[in-house]
Amino acid sequence: MDKRWIRDGQVMDKRWTRDGQEMDKRWTRDGQEMDKRWTSGNTGLVGGSVPVFDEVVISTSLMSNIESVDELSGVVVCQAGCVLETIDQHLEQFGFMMPLDLGAKGSCHIGGNVATNAGGLRLLRYGSLQGSVLGLEAVTADGTVLDCMSSLRKDNTGYHIKNLLIGSEGTLGIITKVAILCPVRPQAISLALLSLDSFSTALATACRAKSMLGEILSSCEFIDASSMECVTKNLNLVCPVAAANCYLLLETSGSNGEHDQAKLEAFLERSMEESGVQDGTLASEPSRMSKIWQLRERLAEALLLEGYVFKQDISLPLTEYYALVEKTRLHLGNKVSRCCGYGHLGDGNLHLNITVPHYSHEVARMLEPWLWEQVAACRGSISAEHGLGFKKRNDIHFSKAASAVALMQQIKKLMDPKAILNPYKCIPDIY
Amino acid sequence: MDKRWIRDGQVMDKRWTRDGQEMDKRWTRDGQEMDKRWTSGNTGLVGGSVPVFDEVVISTSLMSNIESVDELSGVVVCQAGCVLETIDQHLEQFGFMMPLDLGAKGSCHIGGNVATNAGGLRLLRYGSLQGSVLGLEAVTADGTVLDCMSSLRKDNTGYHIKNLLIGSEGTLGIITKVAILCPVRPQAISLALLSLDSFSTALATACRAKSMLGEILSSCEFIDASSMECVTKNLNLVCPVAAANCYLLLETSGSNGEHDQAKLEAFLERSMEESGVQDGTLASEPSRMSKIWQLRERLAEALLLEGYVFKQDISLPLTEYYALVEKTRLHLGNKVSRCCGYGHLGDGNLHLNITVPHYSHEVARMLEPWLWEQVAACRGSISAEHGLGFKKRNDIHFSKAASAVALMQQIKKLMDPKAILNPYKCIPDIY
The missing domain is CATH 3.30.70.2740 (Alpha-Beta Plaits)
Known part of the structure; x- marks a missing residue:
């Protein structure tokens, strides 16, 4: 493989970084409408779902059945092509929610989320997919349907092979079905936006939030002055707190709105006593919260401008x-x-x-x-x-020890000896 | 292997089922004091850490250093031989707690907990070790130190190999070190014990607890009449609620005691309206809670009598x-x-x-x-x-599909071709 493909990025980079726009155009000219998405929702940033040389593209977008929701345990079983937001909307009637939430929720597929071990905005509260995915089904390189479908929270019968598939970026198998444990949908959500003089104040405030808001803290997002300037200026949005060096967006989700508000107010009162905390606003009315969330969620869009x-x-x-x-x-x-x-x-x-x-x-x-x-x-x-x-x-190698990379390569060779699953991805070229 | 070893259980079973007592006696005669424990704390029920034929026993009990606690993120890094309760006690000064709690906490080792993907009393709230373990180090069959030590909540660089080791029962590597994400220690804990006319009432009540107590529910334990009779009669304990067919023990843990009590009272008031809920008691005073917990925690001991x-x-x-x-x-x-x-x-x-x-x-x-x-x-x-x-x-095969068992065996052969790691365990004899 030619390294120039990743460094000499003019063409390639354009195809990847603009939320897949360029790629979509190119592929839909010849293909069916469903070809707009490959492998999964195609919303990643590292070209993990983009064909580069000689790949065959497999779309899971017609595998979009939500098979079951267990109203007692909160476990949803669905096919890989279900869009994250669609599953979440479906769960609403049962009082549950998806444990993950991303900016791309309206188009990303659950199969891709699991294949990339997607994190998102609420990992802080609901944990990673390594914990939430209870079972999965995948098709491996030799066509075997690997059945690791379980809907049980506790199952220690042999190796947790499903966890090896989670985050393997489609290189060990094509995920076709998943069972996910879903938390109870909160009764009340509140949002606070704070402006702060420095990152160290932001960090201290975030730690205070973790301690004082404890079990109801569902998001703790940081925005620096330059990001805030970008999103407000480029998208003509209004920041409801005084301009400062840093901003913290804190979300709480709980089963009792009054209790949550009381905790949040106590936290804000305590925080405002600190000299570094310059301004703050609290919202629990959906349209106001949505306006504040836009300052964070539309940042990627603002930067592109x-x-x-x-x-x-x-x-x-x-x-x-x-x-x-x-x-x-x-x-x-x-x-x-x-x-x-x-x-x-x-x-x-x-x-x-x-x-x-x-x-x-x-x-x-x-x-x-x-x-x-x-x-x-x-x-x-x-x-x-x-x-x-x-x-x-x-x-x-900048993030993984040689011993772990070597084992990873051995597992890849074992499960996909001809390297036909998502080739040129995830696994390094030089061993 | 002779199947009689597992079915014709008189001798073998004695050695396994009485919390390792018989085994301990036999092995400490010739060995040092530290030989009292093998591999890990030796508290499992399936003979996973018991030598049966020609095994070499490796003790990790001297690897008992807690290396670090990150006061910002709540990540503890410790060696495999640390006793679960010791780590939890150490975390108290930093305002954190271990995400798992078991009856055997006073003697089980964290390495064994991770190797068996231990669940325990509070998995309901804090999730499984597949989610809580952020990094681990293990020695594989060829002596390689497999370095998967990370202390990051989000790290999607390659396969999540550590998750394959979690729950592999020591058959893929000997875990030597772990990094675990620890939740904030709750400010307040309360306990409710209910007596109920039937399992279906118990299930409906548990679902109501999940919905009304939401984020503060930290335990939901079930005890049937026969178990309750056994623990009260054999250990001379008192059950503080009226005798019934079923009992539910519900624990809440939160950051604000008053809020938790209010939620719990609302839940109990609502539950007592149901005809099947016969009696209930609420405790938040530590000694009273401890007395109630004994009814659940000392059940194994009572049965042995x-x-x-x-x-x-x-x-x-x-x-x-x-x-x-x-x-x-x-x-x-x-x-x-x-x-x-x-x-x-x-x-x-x-x-x-x-x-x-x-x-x-x-x-x-x-x-x-x-x-x-x-x-x-x-x-x-x-x-x-x-x-x-x-x-x-x-x-x-009663719990895992053939495709998953076959892959599990291939991975075992890849990582431990001579089958020297915890032999005769976890992997089936006949392929």
């Missing part, structure tokens, strides 16, 4: 979380229009974004592998949510 | 949960002294116990495979928490 975006999805120890944004800003200097950071502070997941008017080789070269070296130095992860896909597979 | 106990640890769909106890009671008739059921109703985990004055071949033959057939018929699991170990490994 500035030209080309280098999007990075990384995990870091909390103490290093924002230092990396500042370091990257210094490193790139005036070569870029914007270098900003936002993300799921509650679980250490940073979305580092760099905008330039047009794709720049120079910036690309300055970013990688420099950024991966910074991430590796503090034992972070070069891909928090989106997997390795095509773009990052040869950078795996 | 009746002679020999056939202990079964199974998972079932909630609608079948108690029907199996009644069916087994009918099936065994007057061949046994007692056939009772209790367990983690919240996650479908039933502990079915049968007592006889002395070990009985006839009862053993009546129980297996009859019981596994019943479990398989409703898609339950023949081992919810304790794994397959030595005793159940050849019964794996």
Whole structure:
């Protein structure tokens, strides 16, 4: 394989980074309407579901049956092609909800979510898919239907093979069905937006939220000043709190609205006593909450309006979380229009974004592998949510020890000796 | 291998079922004091950590360092030989707690917990170890130190190999170190004990608890009349509610005691309106709660006083949960002294116990495979928490599809070609 495909990114990058737009156009010209999506919903950032050389594309979008919802246990069984939001809407009538929520929920498929171990906005509260997926069915490289379908919360009979499939990016099998444990849908949701003088105040406030809001905290999102400026200016949105260096968006979900409000008010009162907390607003009315959420959820869209975006999805120890944004800003200097950071502070997941008017080789070269070296130095992860896909597979050693990579390659050879499942993805070229 | 080792159980069974007492005696005669425990804490029920033929025993009990606690993220990193309760006590000063809690917490090792994917009393609230374990280190069959140590909540760089090790019962590697995500320690804990006329009332009440107590429900335990009679009579304990066919023990843990009490009272008021709910008591004073918990936690001890106990640890769909106890009671008739059921109703985990004055071949033959057939018929699991170990490994097909068993065997051959890691365990003999 030619490394130029991942570094010399002009064409390839365009095809991947604009939410799949370019790709969709190209493939739907010759194909059926259903060809708009490949493998799964095609919403990832690392080219994990994009054909690059000689691949055969398999669509699961017609496998969209929700087979059952167990009203007692809250377990939903559905086919891989179900759209995340559709399943969540279906669960509403039974009083349950999907344990994961992403910006792409309206188009991403549950099969792809499971194949990439998708995280999202509420992992903080409801945990990862490694915990929520109780069973799955997949078709392996030799055509075997691998039946790991269980709907039980506790089942210790042999190896947890399903967990190996979760996050394997389609390289060990094509997931066709899943059983997912769903939490009870909250009776009340509230949202607070705070403006803060520094990242250290944001971190202290997030820790206070974890302690004072405990079991009702369902989201803890961080937005820096540059991100906030981008989303308000480019999309003409209004930020309801005073401008500051940092912002925290805290969501609570619980079974008793009055209790939640009381906890949130006590938390806000206590927080406002801190000199670094500059302003705050509280919302529980759906339309107001939706307006505030837009400041976070539409950030990716706002950044795209500035030209080309280098999007990075990384995990870091909390103490290093924002230092990396500042370091990257210094490193790139005036070569870029914007270098900003936002993300799921509650679980250490940073979305580092760099905008330039047009794709720049120079910036690309300055970013990688420099950024991966910074991430590796503090034992972070070069891909928090989106997997390795095509773009990052040869950078795996920045986040995984050689012993783990070697075993991963052996398992791939065992389960897919001819490398026909999602080839050129996830597994590094050079062993 | 001779099947008589697992069926003709007189000697072997004695060595396994009495909490390892017999085994401990035998092995400590020649060994050092530390030899009292093998592999891990040796608290399992299926002989998973008991040497049977020619095994070399490796103790991890000197690997008992708690290496770090991240006060921001709540991640604890510790060696495999740490005792579960010791880690939990250490976490208290930082305001965190271990996400799992078992009856054997005072002696079981965290390495063994992870190797067997232990569940326990609070899985309902805090999820499984597949979700809580963020990283692990293990020594594989060829002596490689497999480094999957990560302390990040989100890390999608390659296969989640650590999840394959979790629950592999020591057959793929010896776990030496783990990183575990720990929840915030609750500020307040309350306990309710209800007596109910039938299992269907118990199930409806458990569902109501899930809905009305939502995020604060931390335990939902079921005890039948026979179990309650056994624990109160044999251990001279007092049950504080009126005698009935079933009992439910509900625990709440939260960040605000007043809110939790209010939720619990509303739930109890609503429940007492139901004709099937006969009596109830609420406790939040530690000594009173401890007395109530004893009714559940000392059940295993109480049963042992009746002679020999056939202990079964199974998972079932909630609608079948108690029907199996009644069916087994009918099936065994007057061949046994007692056939009772209790367990983690919240996650479908039933502990079915049968007592006889002395070990009985006839009862053993009546129980297996009859019981596994019943479990398989409703898609339950023949081992919810304790794994397959030595005793159940050849019964794996009752809970796992052939395709999954075949892949499991291939992975075992790949990672341990000479079958030197915990031999004769977990993997079935006949392929």
